[in-house]
Amino acid sequence: MIPIAFDYVRPTTIPEAVAALVASGEDGKILAGGQSLMPVLRLRMAAPSVVIDCSEIADLQGVRDDGNSIVIGAGTTHHDVMNSPIVKEHSPLLAMATATVADPAIRHRGTLGGALAHADPAGDLPAVALALDGVLSVTGPNGSRDIAAADFFTDYFTTSMAEDEILVSVTLPKLGAGWGYHYEKFQRTAQGWAIVGVAAAVHRSNGNITAARIGLTNMAPSPVRASSVETALSGADATVKAVGDAAASAADGTRATSDLHAAADYREHLARVITKRAVLTAGGI
Amino acid sequence: MTDTLPDKLETLSPMGRPLRRKEDARLLHGQTNWTDNIQLPGTVYMAILRSPMAHARITHLDVTPALSEPHVVAAYSAKELGDLNGAVPCVWPVTDDMQAPAFPALAVDKVRHVGDCVAVVLATDRNAAYDALDAIEIDYDQLPAVIDLESALQPGATLVHDGADSPGTNECYTYHLPGTGIPYDEAKTKADVVVKRRFINQRLIPAFMEPRAVVASPMGVSNEMTVWSSTQIPHILRVLLALVTGLPENSLRIIAPDVGGGFGGKLQIYREEILAVQIARQLGRPVKWTETRSENMVATHHGRGQVQDIEIAATKNGKLLGMKVNLLADMGAYLQIITPGTPLLGMFMYPGIYKMDAYDFNCIGVFTNKTPTDAYRGAGRPESTYAMERIMDELAAELNMDPMELRKKNWINHEDFPYATIAGLVYDTGNYEAATDKAMEMFDYDSLRAEQQRRRASGDPVQLGIGISTFTEMCGLAPSRTLGALKYVAGGWEHCTIRMLPTGKVELITGTSPHGQGHETAWSQIAADILGVGVDDIEVIHSDTGRAPYGMDTYGSRSLAVGGQAIKKAAERLIEKARVIAAHQLECSVDDLEYVGGAFRVKGDAEKAQPLAAVAFEAFSAHNLPDGVEPTLQAESTVDPQDFSYPHGTHLAAVEVDTETGKTTLRTYVCVDDVGVQVNPMIVEGQVHGGLAQGIAQAMYEGVEYDEDGNLLTASLADYLVPSAADLPSFTTSTTETPSTTNPLGTKGVGEAGTIASTPAIINAIVDALRPMGVTDVQMPASPQRVWRTLQEAKGGNA
Numbered sequence A: 001m002i003p004i005a006f007d008y009v010r011p012t013t014i015p016e017a018v019a020a021l022v023a024s025g026e027d028g029k030i031l032a033g034g035q036s037l038m039p040v041l042r043l044r045m046a047a048p049s050v051v052i053d054c055s056e057i058a059d060l061q062g063v064r065d066d067g068n069s070i071v072i073g074a075g076t077t078h079h080d081v082m083n084s085p086i087v088k089e090h091s092p093l094l095a096m097a098t099a100t101v102a103d104p105a106i107r108h109r110g111t112l113g114g115a116l117a118h119a120d121p122a123g124d125l126p127a128v129a130l131a132l133d134g135v136l137s138v139t140g141p142n143g144s145r146d147i148a149a150a151d152f153f154t155d156y157f158t159t160s161m162a163e164d165e166i167l168v169s170v171t172l173p174k175l176g177a178g179w180g181y182h183y184e185k186f187q188r189t190a191q192g193w194a195i196v197g198v199a200a201a202v203h204r205s206n207g208n209i210t211a212a213r214i215g216l217t218n219m220a221p222s223p224v225r226a227s228s229v230e231t232a233l234s235g236a237d238a239t240v241k242a243v244g245d246a247a248a249s250a251a252d253g254t255r256a257t258s259d260l261h262a263a264a265d266y267r268e269h270l271a272r273v274i275t276k277r278a279v280l281t282a283g284g285i
Numbered sequence B: 001m002t003d004t005l006p007d008k009l010e011t012l013s014p015m016g017r018p019l020r021r022k023e024d025a026r027l028l029h030g031q032t033n034w035t036d037n038i039q040l041p042g043t044v045y046m047a048i049l050r051s052p053m054a055h056a057r058i059t060h061l062d063v064t065p066a067l068s069e070p071h072v073v074a075a076y077s078a079k080e081l082g083d084l085n086g087a088v089p090c091v092w093p094v095t096d097d098m099q100a101p102a103f104p105a106l107a108v109d110k111v112r113h114v115g116d117c118v119a120v121v122l123a124t125d126r127n128a129a130y131d132a133l134d135a136i137e138i139d140y141d142q143l144p145a146v147i148d149l150e151s152a153l154q155p156g157a158t159l160v161h162d163g164a165d166s167p168g169t170n171e172c173y174t175y176h177l178p179g180t181g182i183p184y185d186e187a188k189t190k191a192d193v194v195v196k197r198r199f200i201n202q203r204l205i206p207a208f209m210e211p212r213a214v215v216a217s218p219m220g221v222s223n224e225m226t227v228w229s230s231t232q233i234p235h236i237l238r239v240l241l242a243l244v245t246g247l248p249e250n251s252l253r254i255i256a257p258d259v260g261g262g263f264g265g266k267l268q269i270y271r272e273e274i275l276a277v278q279i280a281r282q283l284g285r286p287v288k289w290t291e292t293r294s295e296n297m298v299a300t301h302h303g304r305g306q307v308q309d310i311e312i313a314a315t316k317n318g319k320l321l322g323m324k325v326n327l328l329a330d331m332g333a334y335l336q337i338i339t340p341g342t343p344l345l346g347m348f349m350y351p352g353i354y355k356m357d358a359y360d361f362n363c364i365g366v367f368t369n370k371t372p373t374d375a376y377r378g379a380g381r382p383e384s385t386y387a388m389e390r391i392m393d394e395l396a397a398e399l400n401m402d403p404m405e406l407r408k409k410n411w412i413n414h415e416d417f418p419y420a421t422i423a424g425l426v427y428d429t430g431n432y433e434a435a436t437d438k439a440m441e442m443f444d445y446d447s448l449r450a451e452q453q454r455r456r457a458s459g460d461p462v463q464l465g466i467g468i469s470t471f472t473e474m475c476g477l478a479p480s481r482t483l484g485a486l487k488y489v490a491g492g493w494e495h496c497t498i499r500m501l502p503t504g505k506v507e508l509i510t511g512t513s514p515h516g517q518g519h520e521t522a523w524s525q526i527a528a529d530i531l532g533v534g535v536d537d538i539e540v541i542h543s544d545t546g547r548a549p550y551g552m553d554t555y556g557s558r559s560l561a562v563g564g565q566a567i568k569k570a571a572e573r574l575i576e577k578a579r580v581i582a583a584h585q586l587e588c589s590v591d592d593l594e595y596v597g598g599a600f601r602v603k604g605d606a607e608k609a610q611p612l613a614a615v616a617f618e619a620f621s622a623h624n625l626p627d628g629v630e631p632t633l634q635a636e637s638t639v640d641p642q643d644f645s646y647p648h649g650t651h652l653a654a655v656e657v658d659t660e661t662g663k664t665t666l667r668t669y670v671c672v673d674d675v676g677v678q679v680n681p682m683i684v685e686g687q688v689h690g691g692l693a694q695g696i697a698q699a700m701y702e703g704v705e706y707d708e709d710g711n712l713l714t715a716s717l718a719d720y721l722v723p724s725a726a727d728l729p730s731f732t733t734s735t736t737e738t739p740s741t742t743n744p745l746g747t748k749g750v751g752e753a754g755t756i757a758s759t760p761a762i763i764n765a766i767v768d769a770l771r772p773m774g775v776t777d778v779q780m781p782a783s784p785q786r787v788w789r790t791l792q793e794a795k796g797g798n799a
């Protein structure tokens, strides 16, 4: 289809972008990589009066090492994220999950910030940000604030950002020594969206699992932590049996939905199977 | 010296060589003319208002508000279009009493499927045309939608067509084909085993890469209406557009520029083509329309859509006695070009490669409130092959026999050819043993079976399954008399004209209409071989009724099997004419001349020779031609094929099924196809690869889903899953070469073989993996969820 006509601006600084957003009233839309926004516009599911293209804002780009954490500009493309030496070293789970997003063409345009701001329940990266206790920095007309990933994703395609705020960067604590990680994505085609995805980071010492962080993709309107699995794993034996037992509760507290590709009960079943696999791989068991 | 010539010629011959495709450079470098690239001055763009409902009465429709929108030039509903609202024709009335409801280009009073065309807006700007659709006033009174085929036939069912001339049923036709043997019920009395299955051959969307597009310009050369269309059938379209619009056929010129895929989906005359021509005519300016992908999903015809009740009877030793087929075929809301005939293209092929004493085929065409169905790669034969190859596996399981052993026991042996089948065809040649032996060796069948045993014994959560499909198909549509007997209104011949220009270059004018198949290269190879000129000296002209006036176009794997014959004959005729001229020039008799290496040579006198190009110049200058010989060097041929050709092959698939998630991974795919003589093995391989991908797609990924209100749920490529190379393994393909005897080149078709063969191989493999757990069928597409549920149900049943 063809989008409804809109105005187009391309600011080069964050304040200019915020100003454009404020000026548009409730009617402006930020454009990052356009990989989610353009389909929505073409299907006429949204009709913003102005599209604010943020791809030329230098301050939204790039990855930097910030001591105990890494900071990724919201406008950094998936391709740049997954190939960044800093990300690969300190947040390899994000690199791995990003590599499962769509295909190379889309990864060259789509951005981390766009994926998080879009908050698609089937998107792979929100669950990773959640599992890693990421912090999202946003800027609006009243200044900047930080939002914990756990408070950022609120519902289907909905975040706690205000209409006039822009996502600027994502801060992820570094995974230190002893952590293993894995992103297990269950999809119907190689380049398709996740039916269920599991982002797992597992810390081991002396044959035990000491801590686990598990984020689930597409098991609720927004990403969820598999808290009961995390609790059960903490201090558990690093054995297939123990992990299997813990993963049996992976669907607890989720709110899986039914769609063309999977009914809720099948998703719940997958969450258990995939969580087990993800934890086993992450824990090197 | 003459002794060495044949050898040299042998090495020079382009036939059978994997030459790179001439057309690819322009296709890959974006230097083509897709229909959407054509920009004519004064063009108006058409946007179409489509029904959001599957079945509704239009209670109010007013297009006039759209006229005041920016850039809008005109707007039409059926009312404004009046007499110009031409009807989409169906050229295959399969029975005398077939229900053939009117199918006007713009819906009148009622809409019958989501995507049905209701009104159009024409604007000088494409986007403005789409925007203006919102201004059209329309109210619908929704009616219950007819979706399920069996319910559609129940008395009292809602009628898709309920006009004054409606026969009061959703049945379109009933067709019965008795086999040539004894009655099925008689054969069945001798049976030890009867296996019955219901298979669902789901609807598919052709999903070609280039969406449809049409440009109709009333400002052609002289009085011409020129129509560019992304079509497979420019020639047939010309005849049909003339009949539908009343425009004189000789004033219609149809051009199919480079066309980006069709798979049968562009073997059609579409309502958008009719609308573009009629409106261009009325407005006196070019009209252009390009389909969006969203429109494509609801408005380009779908394929398949059958409920197949299959019964097969056999002795306990595995000898087939007979087969009975009862089909319900989903026509969709209207009949398009060959909608009713498509399921019947399969009716001769249910018995496949097997011998049996009895066969009985019945098909009921059913109207539903869905997009019309029509030909899609294989058209009828994938459905029949699927049913037959699936039930052979079920019979083998019932008999506790290896499925390949069962096939060997029943197939037609190579010494039995030509073989008259129980369905009434005569298969000319084939060698199922050779293809199977080769495939089994490449596949390493025995060690895969051993691995399967190991996995079963150890209770591996990932089970291995092996699937077989030993298929044949009929292609090379078709002897015109046969088509006539089947009530198809057109013929099946093909045409070729070859012109040698005074400079020695060759124009080969074909009536086939390639849309990705590589005809420009393959046709050049055939002609170059006979003419003794370089492949690059030949320009293949096609798909433009102004330059290539005669033809029956490209579908049904016919272009080489039928069109190739015309090329061969025309090339030979050209050489014969040239021989007469050369003999005159060389002052000898025609019998003294041999034609080798691109030149006529006087036998026994190597010095006396005349190259073909020199003859062409003589024919052009005409200064010294023999009496009675007309100037110019050209020849033509129109060939009606003597019979179909019957490619066959053995396809073997190994799949891993994750029993914990239901996910199937295709591990190995081996196929050996026998497509007769190969003009270009690289093109053959490409056709097989693409065909396999589409057949595997039906088995594992693709399937049209409607909800009970008739909304298309798989309305985008995010939901209708077309697999990509990333989803498929490296195929291991090979061939055997048993020449067809129904055409002088010995070729068979290859365009559809991979699609026809592969679907049952995959499902057989999945069922084979899970059979010990009680699974006897998995509905297509075998999505992880479906496989998982099937397993749960089978486990529940066993408990």
Ligand SMILES: Cc1cc2nc3c(=O)[nH]c(=O)nc-3n(C[C@H](O)[C@H](O)[C@H](O)COP(=O)(O)OP(=O)(O)OC[C@H]3O[C@@H](n4cnc5c(N)ncnc54)[C@H](O)[C@@H]3O)c2cc1C
Binding pocket: A029, A030, A031, A032, A033, A034, A035, A036, A037, A038, A054, A074, A075, A100, A101, A102, A103, A106, A109, A110, A111, A112, A113, A114, A115, A116, A117, A118, A120, A122, A123, A124, A125, A165, A166, A167, A168, A191, A192, A193, A194
């Ligand atoms: C075919 C296809 C397959 C895909 N498959 C996957 C997949 O498997 N997994 C997956 O995770 N994703 C997938 N995606 C989505 C992809 O990851 C997108 O890139 C991502 O969802 C959006 O990023 P973007 O930069 O393109 O954002 P855009 O499309 O430009 O924007 C998306 C939304 O976010 C808002 N937005 C963007 N940036 C900001 C910002 N800085 N501040 C505030 N709001 C902002 C926009 O206003 C818009 O509402 C797929 C996309 C396509 C087209």
